[in-house]
Amino acid sequence: MMDLIHTFLNLTAPPFTFFFLLFFLPPFQIFKFFLSILGTLFSEDVAGKxxxxxxxxxxxxxxxxxxxxxxxxxxxxxxxxxxxxxxxxxxxxxxxxxxxxxxxxxxxxxxxxxxxxxxxxxxxxxxxxxxNNAGITSISMLEEVERYHSLQRYYGIEML
CATH class of the missing domain: 3.40.50.720 (NAD(P)-binding Rossmann-like Domain)
Incomplete structure (x- = not known):
């Protein structure tokens, strides 16, 4: 069964990938180019903010x-x-x-x-x-976190 799946993927994945890159990538790059030009022209002035x-x-x-x-x-x-x-x-x-x-x-x-x-x-x-560059983390396996407040802080949610 796995050989059949591998054969199928080996025959179908490369052509789909090729056509996807051929038809999607150039328009996407052109879009990004124009977006960067617009970003340069209309950049926000943060002076005094x-x-x-x-x-x-x-x-x-x-x-x-x-x-x-x-x-x-x-x-x-x-x-x-x-x-x-x-x-x-x-x-x-x-x-x-x-x-x-x-x-x-x-x-x-x-x-x-x-x-x-x-x-x-x-x-x-x-x-x-x-x-928001700072964050918090828990340095332990989830199964080892025992306290309610630790879980609440870890997930940042109100647990029921």
């Missing part, structure tokens, strides 16, 4: 903070490591961000998330962009 970046103390969040700073955005940087956040904030100011706020927060705690939003609204009165 308020941007909250979670997980901004290192990695992708840090790089995003620098890119937004180069474009003149006001930044609210949130992460657990405050010293690293201070370093990122200092460099963001040097790169051109007019105002940088540092908030020590753990996104796995609802009250810390509220604190980030509250400090943003108190300082700027608005929030234009939210970059």
């Amino acid at each position: 308020v941007v909250v970046i979670t997980g901004a103390s290192s990695g992708i969040g840090e790089s995003l903070a620098y890119e937004y700073a180069k474009r003149g955005a006001c930044l609210v940087l949130a992460a657990r490591r405050e010293r690293s956040l201070q370093d990122v904030a200092e460099r963001a100011r040097d790169l051109g961000s007019p105002d940088v706020v540092v908030v020590r927060a753990d996104v796995s705690k609802v009250e810390d998330c509220r604190k980030v939003v509250d400090q943003t609204m108190n300082r700027f009165g608005r929030l234009d962009h939210l970059v």
